[in-house]
Amino acid sequence: MSNDEPSAPDLAEAGRALAETIRVTPDDALEWEPRFAGRDVPEDYIALISRTGPGTLAGALRLLASGFDGFDQETEQRRHQAPHEEALLWAVFGSGETCWWLPIRPDPAEWLVVVAGEGHQQLNLTTAEFLDEWLDGRLDLPVLSLPPVRRERVLTRPGHPVEDLASGRSAARDPLAQLQTIIGPGEAWACDWEAVEREVGVTRLPSDYKRLHEAQGPRVVLNGIFVCAPGELAEHHDMHSGLLRSYGSSEDSMRVHPEPGGLLFCASTEGRDILCWDTAKPDPDEWPVVNIDSGVFHGNITELLVAELTGTGLGMTDSSLGDPATWAWPIWGPHRPR
Incomplete structure (x- = not known):
């Protein structure tokens, strides 16, 4: 990373743009103010959750906030072992792996994304970039058991049955592509x-x-x-x-x-x-x-x-x-x- 890191307004716009690509079900209006247990959170995630609400993305990834049973950020953080003492949990895969922010700098715009599963790895991606590339199947993450396949951009809100959208379970994994992540x-x-x-x-x-x-x-x-x-x-x-x-x-x-x-x-x-x-x-x-x-x-x-x-x-x-x-x-x- 360098001094060319995205600003908070840039991140917020990226989060809103990502939200526009995601279909939310049920599609009734959600009246809520996003809360994150009093912690700083990257602006792209705030903008995304403000539009979609928390829920299960692509049938595989629970996006967390505060105040929703099964999607409560603070509760879930206590349930999972953090890969670093300062890491903050923001999502949990149905396959058991977890997504965290690593606050290497005071500004959340400069935080790294960390995925923990069979081992752990950090990525110099914003949250919106990570979700966009994962949904498109462009990240063959070695610590993630789910293969890199294009996934449907559907978010199911808490309290509603999640459609099984997992595809490509038998897709081949590429060690070089994994190394390059x-x-x-x-x-x-x-x-x-x-x-x-x-x-x-x-x-x-x-x-x-x-x-x-x-x-x-x-x-x-x-x-x-x-x-x-x-x-x-x-x-x-x-x-x-x-x-x-x-x-x-x-x-x-x-x-x-x-x-x-x-x-x-x-x-x-x-x-x-x-x-x-x-x-x-x-x-x-x-x-x-x-x-x-x-x-x-x-x-x-x-x-x-x-x-x-x-x-x-x-x-x-x-x-x-x-x-x-x-x-x-x-x-x-x-x-x-x-």
Whole structure:
């Protein structure tokens, strides 16, 4: 975020514009003044709720205020574990995940949206932007069990039966798209993969590794996790091969590439973790990632990054919430900082 943050009037207009896209049922007039337990609230959410009232959006997300049974902000906040001591709850998914505001600055216009479920993640989106992108299926959030599909813009008011509008329950999830909701987009990059694979001495490298670098660039450094650049894979593997061979007993030493099925270096961390692909399986897309000190991650390197940054991985980095401007490795996502 920067000094170009939206002002309160801009936010209010965005909230009113979002409300205009939502059909409210029943459509009788709602006479009420929005209340939020005496707390500051972003102006776009105030404007939205002022038009629609609280209720269940798209059959899946309960938007909260004060004074409505089952939709009371203060009551619901006591029922759910906050992902940060200062986080304020504003919505609850029917699938159990929760939406919060993280007040990183005094002005609510600069607050982050946080989603907590299987792990947690923060997004540099306003509330209206978050709801608009989620409704359009443009957010494949790793911490949210609901897949990214376009949803009907219908809000059902409290006390009325909610139509089951959930769709696409079996939609495929994309680890790279999920990662980009955390770190934002990168710069497209081209690589001569055949030359890299010849130098490393493998028939093929994992597809997700290639796709990650093609989308994010040759340098992927995330909160102290350093994914090896393609042009440095062979060199860095050679640098680490002696250390890898030294692990284990003499009777049970590790196999190291180019030995068949040997470990192949792929990443490291600021805390000196060494990560390798276990190349035992013939299909590189099935190679798990091994931390030689703490165990095996049964997924690809993109999935490992997602897990680490949402607090569900091997615990190699700090996934705490907060103001990225104060971090050694600032991460803003899903959009580039304004």
